[in-house]
Amino acid sequence: MSIAILAILGPLAAAGLIASLRRTAEPLAMLGAVVSTIAALVTLLRVAGGARYSVLLPGLPDLPLRLIVDPLSAVLSAAIAIVSFFVLLYALGYMRGDGGRARFYAEMSFFAAAMQTLVFAGDWVLLLAAWELIGLSSYLLIGYYHEQPGVPAAASRAFLTTRSADLGLYLGVFLLVSRVGTTEIAATLDAGGTATTVVGLLFLLAAAGKSAQAPFQGWLADAMAGPTPVSALLHSATLVAAGVVLLARAFPLLPPGVLLLVGIVGGATAALSGLAAIAQRDLKRLLAASTSSQLGFMFLALGAGSVVAAVFHLVTHAAMKSALFLGAGIFQHDRHGAGFDELAGAGRGRRFAFAGFTLAGLALAGVPPLAGFWSKDAVVAGALRSQYAWVLAPLALVGTLLTGAYVARALRLLWYGEERGGPAKGLGSMGVGLTGLALLAALLGVAADPLARLLDNELPEGLLAVVLNLLAALVGLSAGRLLSADRLLGRVRAPAEVNFRVAGGFADIMVRPALSLAYAIDGLDRSIQAGALNAGRGTLAAASAVWAADEFLHSAVRGAGSLGLVLAGASRRADERGIDVLIAGLVRRTRRLGGRARRLQTGLVHRELALAAGGVAALLVLVFVVTLSLR
Amino acid sequence: MTTLLVALTIGAVLFGIGLYGALSQTNLVMIMMGVELMLGAATVNLVAFWRFLHPDAYSGQMFVLIVMTVMALEMAVGFGVATSRFRATGSVEMEEAAELKG
Numbered sequence: 001m002s003i004a005i006l007a008i009l010g011p012l013a014a015a016g017l018i019a020s021l022r023r024t025a026e027p028l029a030m031l032g033a034v035v036s037t038i039a040a041l042v043t044l045l046r047v048a049g050g051a052r053y054s055v056l057l058p059g060l061p062d063l064p065l066r067l068i069v070d071p072l073s074a075v076l077s078a079a080i081a082i083v084s085f086f087v088l089l090y091a092l093g094y095m096r097g098d099g100g101r102a103r104f105y106a107e108m109s110f111f112a113a114a115m116q117t118l119v120f121a122g123d124w125v126l127l128l129a130a131w132e133l134i135g136l137s138s139y140l141l142i143g144y145y146h147e148q149p150g151v152p153a154a155a156s157r158a159f160l161t162t163r164s165a166d167l168g169l170y171l172g173v174f175l176l177v178s179r180v181g182t183t184e185i186a187a188t189l190d191a192g193g194t195a196t197t198v199v200g201l202l203f204l205l206a207a208a209g210k211s212a213q214a215p216f217q218g219w220l221a222d223a224m225a226g227p228t229p230v231s232a233l234l235h236s237a238t239l240v241a242a243g244v245v246l247l248a249r250a251f252p253l254l255p256p257g258v259l260l261l262v263g264i265v266g267g268a269t270a271a272l273s274g275l276a277a278i279a280q281r282d283l284k285r286l287l288a289a290s291t292s293s294q295l296g297f298m299f300l301a302l303g304a305g306s307v308v309a310a311v312f313h314l315v316t317h318a319a320m321k322s323a324l325f326l327g328a329g330i331f332q333h334d335r336h337g338a339g340f341d342e343l344a345g346a347g348r349g350r351r352f353a354f355a356g357f358t359l360a361g362l363a364l365a366g367v368p369p370l371a372g373f374w375s376k377d378a379v380v381a382g383a384l385r386s387q388y389a390w391v392l393a394p395l396a397l398v399g400t401l402l403t404g405a406y407v408a409r410a411l412r413l414l415w416y417g418e419e420r421g422g423p424a425k426g427l428g429s430m431g432v433g434l435t436g437l438a439l440l441a442a443l444l445g446v447a448a449d450p451l452a453r454l455l456d457n458e459l460p461e462g463l464l465a466v467v468l469n470l471l472a473a474l475v476g477l478s479a480g481r482l483l484s485a486d487r488l489l490g491r492v493r494a495p496a497e498v499n500f501r502v503a504g505g506f507a508d509i510m511v512r513p514a515l516s517l518a519y520a521i522d523g524l525d526r527s528i529q530a531g532a533l534n535a536g537r538g539t540l541a542a543a544s545a546v547w548a549a550d551e552f553l554h555s556a557v558r559g560a561g562s563l564g565l566v567l568a569g570a571s572r573r574a575d576e577r578g579i580d581v582l583i584a585g586l587v588r589r590t591r592r593l594g595g596r597a598r599r600l601q602t603g604l605v606h607r608e609l610a611l612a613a614g615g616v617a618a619l620l621v622l623v624f625v626v627t628l629s630l631r
Numbered sequence: 632m633t634t635l636l637v638a639l640t641i642g643a644v645l646f647g648i649g650l651y652g653a654l655s656q657t658n659l660v661m662i663m664m665g666v667e668l669m670l671g672a673a674t675v676n677l678v679a680f681w682r683f684l685h686p687d688a689y690s691g692q693m694f695v696l697i698v699m700t701v702m703a704l705e706m707a708v709g710f711g712v713a714t715s716r717f718r719a720t721g722s723v724e725m726e727e728a729a730e731l732k733g
Contacts, residue, residue: 603729605662610654 002055004043004069004120007077010035011084012113018106026092029105033085036112040074040081047074048454054122054186066184068122071454072248072311076119076241079315083237083322083437084112090326090433091229094333098227104144108233111137115238119245124173124183127249131169131210131242135162138239141230142223154222161219165209169246172202176253189252200258203250204265211243212292213269213299217276220292224284224338228329231284235291235325237318244298244314251307260388263303267395270296274402278409278480283328284338286410290364290403291321297379297399304392306382308457313375315451316444320364320372323437327357330430331414344417352431356438358411363441365407366400366473371444373469376400378448381465397472404476412481638679646672659716659723663709670702 014032018025052070059065088108095101114137118130143155176199180188207213212220220240224231234240247254247262254262270293277289294317301310330353331346332338347354363370366377380400383392452459602608649668656662674695681691713723720727 605659605725605728606654606657609662613650613654 002043002053002067002069003039003046004067004074004077005055005057006039007036007043007081008067008113008116008120010039010113011109011116015106015109015113018102018109022102025102025105029088029109030085030092032109033081033088033112036116037078037081037085040077040116043069044074044078047071048450059126063125063183064123065126066122067120067126068186069120071456072307073119075311075315075451075454076237076245077116079318080112080115080119080237080241082440083318084108084233086433086436086440087229087233087322087326088433089436090232090329090430091227093428093430093433094229094329095227100144104141104227104230107137107140107144108229111141111233111238115242118242122185124177124185124188127185127246128169128173131166131206131246134239134242135159135166135210138162138223138234141234142226144226144230148225151225154225158219158223161216162209165206165216168202168205168209172199172206175199175202185249189250191253196253197255197258200250200254201261203246203254204258204262207243207246207299208265209243210246211240211295211299212273213243213265213296214272217269217273217289217292221280221285221288224282224288228284228325228332231288232322232325232329235288236320236322237314240291240295241314241318244295244302244310247299247302248307248310251302259303259305261303263300263383263386263388263392264395266296266299266301266303267392267399268296269293270300270399271395271402274399274406277406278402281340282338283340283343283410283413284325284332286406287321287324287328290324290406293399293403294321294364297376297396300392300396300399301379301382304379304382304386304388306378306385306457306460308452308455308459309375309378309382311455312378312448312451312459315447316363316371316375316441319437319440319444320360323356323360323434323441324364326430326434326437327353327360330434331357340413344413345415346417347411347414353434354414356434357414359438360441361407361411365404365477366469367477368470369445370442372441373473374445374448376473377461377466377469378459380469381460381462384462384465385460393468397468400469400472401476401479404473404478405480408477408480635679635683638675638683642672642675642679644672645669645675657724657726659709659713659725662725663706663713666705666709667702670698670705674698 011029011032014028018028021028047069054066054068057065057067088105091104091108095104098104111134114130114133118127118134121127121130139155139159142158143152145151146155175195176188176191177183179193179195180191182188209216220235223234226234273289273293273296277286277293280286280289294313298310298313298317301307301313328338330350331343334349335342335346337343347357359370363372366373368374380393380396383389383396386392448459600611646669649665649670649672651665652668653662653665656665677691677695677698681688681695685691716728717723
């Protein structure tokens, strides 16, 4: 058995225990997270020491659950475990006093377990299962405040969008498995041929849906409906990262054409969502758009052929974005809202949180020597080195520039503005979580070289990339600091504010066909109904014929019955007038006779003696007469 | 033969007196006296028949003894009934003792 399993089982067991006990949720969730973190770190150390292995768990018949421990899964697992740990630490403070927090902790732990499973999955079926579990738990977590208006709709929208895109994964996996004949991921990766193009496109669809890439980027802003720790976890290491994990896992499979498309999708999302982030008037929605944009960078890096850069940016982004969300959550807590009007100047009342937020923000913008600088540098360098540099590199640089602009906007907003003297409660564990993640965001740059060695790949770098990247970041930062959103965006602002709903966005892409399908089904339903109506009429006619026959039979039976009744009546009359009268007469006469005989019984001794004497005398006379006549 | 006739005549007269007594009286004691007379008449007849027709056979005497025993028993039972009746109602008048009629 491998200790890597503990990284999955820790949070899973915690989720199960919390869900069944409904008590001691915080210690259990923390315990699960600590176990998971330790297991993930130990696994990472072992992998760094050269260990590569796969574990076969007994699963369904003919379908063992295969976990693989390789550099990619170890690095991602460690990132997920650490981010979940700090986010849970933060949640201890953030969720204090919330009535349903047992459910929250159970779902968070389950979410982390599902993501760990996805990362370690060495089998397409297991990967699919983990993918679905992630979708389910993110739906549950986004809809955590389900009693508030609009929240269920937001959760459903997030779920439906990702689900529609998930079809790509299903079709792709089905195609791949039916072509290669095994569900083991490693064995399918060297399959060639035209089918891989189709499979790659399908995977891209699924990954774009999960990772909020164009044209699905809209749902991510709605996913803000959940509690802040949920957003922090969702947007950093878990849900949205699943798409990148999928493409990184399937990277050897993807033909160059698909890779170019991946890069273009990522670059376009980086630019479009960057614009959307600038246009937002709500800090959390800004961060959501930024997530989509940063994931675009990872897609771009994958498209440029550099898995290392993508994974590196995924890891640093996980730390940076969760730190940003945790900071935003603290401000939101203070001001009871995340809109720009409410948050203006919130940072000055919370200098410590603002420092953490700034650190993470500057790292995201790509200011050296913070982590984001190194990872973005790697992405840009990868784009420059790619054979499609002429299309990928400009997109990457525009993305960097826009990142700087919206980070500067957020920082300016939080610092300038009226200071309302928000409730100066201590931060407690919220501060600890934020500090840990902000420090990671600042320092993860040193992990670049070990990571590259671990992944058996060199991190792309180059002086040109460094210079261009730094320039873009600085220009973006100063532009965001100095100019208003209207000035920055101009006429693009209106579409940017609604997150570039391409061709109507989600509403048109998903809802319109769904509605027309529903109409078609409705029409089918109507014709079925009409058919059913006709059948019903025929049945009715048959039924009335049967009814008539029935009526006839009924009257016949009735006639027979009444005949029987007449006969019975006659029989009864005969009975009454004949036999009854006869018997009654007999009884009457007998009684009368008895009455007469009764008179003899006087009870007077001498009278009866006289009768007896008379009787004897009569008898004697009779004997005498008989004797005489016989003589 | 004349003596037999005389004896039978006496018997018949006694029987007739007894019968009349039994039928005419309403007192239980008087009725029983009538009955005793009738039984006495029967005894007279029996003795007469034995003495004048079969003087050598003793069966006639046996009959007489049996009849006398029956008479004694009848008297005992009759007076028992009368005593009990008297104790219960204070009279032995048979006109008043018709409760057992149907």
